[in-house]
Amino acid sequence: MKLKKITALAMTTCMLAGLFTGCGSSASGAQAAAQTKDEKNYSGVSGNTPYVDGKADTSEFVTVKMLVLGDPPAGGTDKKMLEKLNEIFKEKLNANLEISWIEWNNYDTKYQMELVSGTPYDLVFSSSTWLNLWDNVSKGAFMDMTDMIPYYAPQLWADTKAEEWEQCKKDDKIYALPEHRRWQLSTPGFLYRLDWANEFGIDEVNSFDTMEQYCDGILANKSGVVPFNVNATVNSSELYTLWINQDTDYVFGPGTVGADAPTANNSLEDCWEISSPIFQDDYLDFAKKMKEWGDRGYWPQDVLSATIDTQTAFLAGQSGLYHANVSNLLPMYQKMAEQDPDAKLGIFFDSEKRGYAIADSLTQDACSISANAQNPERALMMYDMFQYDPEVYKLTQYGIEGENYAVDKDGYRVKPEGYDEQLDEYHWDMWSTLNDSLSINEFNPKQAEVDAVTDKIKPWGVTSPWGAFMLDTSNIDSEITAINEAATTWMPSIQFGKAGDPKEAVEKLRDALKKAGIEDYMKEVNTQLSEYEKTNASKTESTSSTSATSATSK
Amino acid sequence: MKSKLKSLGKTIKKDRKFLIMCLPAIIFFLIFAYLPMPGIWVAFVKFDFAKGIFGSPFVGLGNLKFIAMSGKLGMLVRNTILYNVGFIVTSTAIQILIALLFNELTNKTFRKYTQSFMILPNFISYVLVGVFSFALFNNTNGILNAILQMFGQAPVNVYENAAAWPFILVLVNLWKGAGYGSIVYFAALMGMDKEMLEAAKVDGATSLQRIRYITLPSLRPTIIILLLLSVGGILHGNFDLFYNLVGSNNVTLLNSTDVLETFIFRAMVSNSNFSTAAAVSFIQSIFGLVVVLVTNGIVKKVEPDYALF
Numbered sequence: 042m043k044l045k046k047i048t049a050l051a052m053t054t055c056m057l058a059g060l061f062t063g064c065g066s067s068a069s070g071a072q073a074a075a076q077t078k079d080e081k082n083y084s085g086v087s088g089n090t091p092y093v094d095g096k097a098d099t100s101e102f103v104t105v106k107m108l109v110l111g112d113p114p115a116g117g118t119d120k121k122m123l124e125k126l127n128e129i130f131k132e133k134l135n136a137n138l139e140i141s142w143i144e145w146n147n148y149d150t151k152y153q154m155e156l157v158s159g160t161p162y163d164l165v166f167s168s169s170t171w172l173n174l175w176d177n178v179s180k181g182a183f184m185d186m187t188d189m190i191p192y193y194a195p196q197l198w199a200d201t202k203a204e205e206w207e208q209c210k211k212d213d214k215i216y217a218l219p220e221h222r223r224w225q226l227s228t229p230g231f232l233y234r235l236d237w238a239n240e241f242g243i244d245e246v247n248s249f250d251t252m253e254q255y256c257d258g259i260l261a262n263k264s265g266v267v268p269f270n271v272n273a274t275v276n277s278s279e280l281y282t283l284w285i286n287q288d289t290d291y292v293f294g295p296g297t298v299g300a301d302a303p304t305a306n307n308s309l310e311d312c313w314e315i316s317s318p319i320f321q322d323d324y325l326d327f328a329k330k331m332k333e334w335g336d337r338g339y340w341p342q343d344v345l346s347a348t349i350d351t352q353t354a355f356l357a358g359q360s361g362l363y364h365a366n367v368s369n370l371l372p373m374y375q376k377m378a379e380q381d382p383d384a385k386l387g388i389f390f391d392s393e394k395r396g397y398a399i400a401d402s403l404t405q406d407a408c409s410i411s412a413n414a415q416n417p418e419r420a421l422m423m424y425d426m427f428q429y430d431p432e433v434y435k436l437t438q439y440g441i442e443g444e445n446y447a448v449d450k451d452g453y454r455v456k457p458e459g460y461d462e463q464l465d466e467y468h469w470d471m472w473s474t475l476n477d478s479l480s481i482n483e484f485n486p487k488q489a490e491v492d493a494v495t496d497k498i499k500p501w502g503v504t505s506p507w508g509a510f511m512l513d514t515s516n517i518d519s520e521i522t523a524i525n526e527a528a529t530t531w532m533p534s535i536q537f538g539k540a541g542d543p544k545e546a547v548e549k550l551r552d553a554l555k556k557a558g559i560e561d562y563m564k565e566v567n568t569q570l571s572e573y574e575k576t577n578a579s580k581t582e583s584t585s586s587t588s589a590t591s592a593t594s595k
Numbered sequence: 596m597k598s599k600l601k602s603l604g605k606t607i608k609k610d611r612k613f614l615i616m617c618l619p620a621i622i623f624f625l626i627f628a629y630l631p632m633p634g635i636w637v638a639f640v641k642f643d644f645a646k647g648i649f650g651s652p653f654v655g656l657g658n659l660k661f662i663a664m665s666g667k668l669g670m671l672v673r674n675t676i677l678y679n680v681g682f683i684v685t686s687t688a689i690q691i692l693i694a695l696l697f698n699e700l701t702n703k704t705f706r707k708y709t710q711s712f713m714i715l716p717n718f719i720s721y722v723l724v725g726v727f728s729f730a731l732f733n734n735t736n737g738i739l740n741a742i743l744q745m746f747g748q749a750p751v752n753v754y755e756n757a758a759a760w761p762f763i764l765v766l767v768n769l770w771k772g773a774g775y776g777s778i779v780y781f782a783a784l785m786g787m788d789k790e791m792l793e794a795a796k797v798d799g800a801t802s803l804q805r806i807r808y809i810t811l812p813s814l815r816p817t818i819i820i821l822l823l824l825s826v827g828g829i830l831h832g833n834f835d836l837f838y839n840l841v842g843s844n845n846v847t848l849l850n851s852t853d854v855l856e857t858f859i860f861r862a863m864v865s866n867s868n869f870s871t872a873a874a875v876s877f878i879q880s881i882f883g884l885v886v887v888l889v890t891n892g893i894v895k896k897v898e899p900d901y902a903l904f
Contacts, residue, residue, distance in 0.1 A: 534844065
């Protein structure tokens, strides 16, 4: 009896100790293992999948655990898919895959808990933009994959450029697998009715002036249509962003505070210093112009308190403009075709004049391996197949053909006969494995127009010149909050010309920003930026020069 | 001390049946109101997700620095308190009036229907109320301006007229809450001794005199208790009301419509820093407690029977 108690106590202590040391112990264990490493031979980290004579030895059966974010498909289609997938993995990798889901409700806390608890997940969804990837790396949550990738994920290794890996590194070690084979570019713009513009004798809306003509045309010819039927929210900055991109050299980078962005990085070339566009003389001109536009009725009189859904209004032909990110604008072509087949659309991009778009971070949706993973090698082999094996790709991305999806005679992905959304819906939440070259698209009647837009902006892409720079806000928290308050108070009102006399309003905004400590804020950010630039001088030189050339070559 | 403990023990023993009946409520408050209280520490730290509430560095009142930096504290406190005073005074008066009128109604069916209608607005969400008020007041196709134009008057832009909003907000608050709030007073009236009223009637008192000398004085304890309960929230702005009717960043109206809550919303909306939010709400609660204690102290001096504690 007593012995039982003592053993129980001892076991609990061990478990607790294991819990607290968690990641640390296994990492040191991995280092202790004897390492052989050359072109054909590599012992690996766990030792259960050594790389011998140019081939991974998979004789030991293992189970790979994967953690993703999101609610699993309601009908359990993921489990059916997994059965099929594991048949393939059993045959090819002698391994089994298990998937755990963190449901959206309270996901950030749950995710952090999973990492802290030290569960030996092999593949873990991670993100530098919304799940603190780098912070977790510095706390030792993830495993260094630099050595393993060439051996166990050879296709991914070959298909990823050096500068793409650069974005996945901290202290020169790779901690994340990038989302790099899905083309996406975030660049905002105004969607407008090309057929209306042509009617008013405008070929294309592509500048402040043509936009003005277009809006005047609507006021004169389309009664009942508001040129920009919108309502202000605390984050309204459509016209301000347009102005920044059209009439100044500023770019929004790390130093831009809040959604209203009263500060910005000086330019793509001079990107290591921030300043405030608000304090430029041009800003007053912008404010005056917006007052004029507002008085003419380009947007509703009570824009500041109205409740309008601009997207719906645009589709119903009650708004001449709709501002959103390109990823939200492209689906509008299809939606508009359903509403009004005769309507023609055009997009006036904010950065039309300068023709650039800073690419999203490649680690926005990424995959990491947890520090105490048991089978990192086999996990990487699976990951390589997720992204590059056509059979595995289709199975993981779309589910089982005939049940979750079907392919029509033109090669488009459609819903199969008897498809029930509740039972047959399927999704895959390790988003970083998306690969455009293997994807099967859904049918879009306006595909040609969408393609024309993507072809136009594809060359605009510029890799972020700031690399993995992260602003440390610990000394400027109060300033950030106060600046946000001042900015959200004045900037939406000024951009809609509803803050009274523009000169007075701009003065008041500048005054409020000064009081909020914008100068201290910019000083701190600039210090951090220049320090980062100095320590990463060699790397940043190459990236900023490529970005500069691609920006000027347009 | 000892005797006090002893008497406490005695009370527990004597009232144990009642205490057992109270137990669910006591446990509820222990778990949901007292156990989480140490969490208020979050208001005084610079919260770090990895370190947790108690591991994060202590900053004292540093979380409130941004309000001082904005230079708007005076205006915000003024607006918040004035609005709340306005709400409390007007709604108390109107609620009592409604209760009195209901009390005078003799037709029961009519009373029930009217009562239901008056309570209805209470169940309408503020989001919808915001839509209603926009439909009424907006410039392009609002009802108010349509009526004004029908009579050949110039339209008014309500959403750019700061002076109108204190009245609109007080009226909306009344419209929404008066019917529901009158129930308590009405219940108090129902519990009144009817004999007094009948005696007064026999003595020749008019109905106004009966209200003035009998009904109102007997409502006094209810009025005082409800007042004491509502002054505790005097520094809490009604975010739903202000945000949905005015929006949080209509700068032309802010001077007369900005309350602590909308200000904090603007400051926090793009960087969710819940230490700061907790700090502000903690200060509001402390202030509310002080006001309740002071008011209760005054009531205790004047009318000891009506004090809460």
